[in-house]
Amino acid sequence: MAMDSAKHTLPVVITPALGEPYEVQAQVEQPWPKGATTAIVHVLPGKKITIETTLGYGIAARQDLLDAQLRALGIAKEVDDGVGMLPGRYQYTEYMK
Secondary structure: OOOOOOOOEEEEEEOOOOOOOEEEEEEEOOOOEOOOOEEEEEEEHHHEEEEEEEOOOOOOOEHHHHHHHHHHHOOOOOOOOOOOOEOOOOOOHHHEO
16 A cells, blocks of 8 residues: 555545444554555544554554543543554654655
């Protein structure tokens, strides 16, 4: 897959287990790390999609994205168990453009 680092949104087609596929505009996190090799598609409540680019490590669901989207939707967080989740975006300070 090729992605343009100048893009801030990209179309993404979601195919749910039940129901019809639908397309949404995904937000692409900026800036990209130089030499990014991996794109992670975070699917969040309310049909929000965020694409994160990485150097291939630090790959996991992101607690900060989930918490922000729950707040935006006014949904109370009932379980605070971030096991297996990253607290935020990995900072490749020396590689950022």
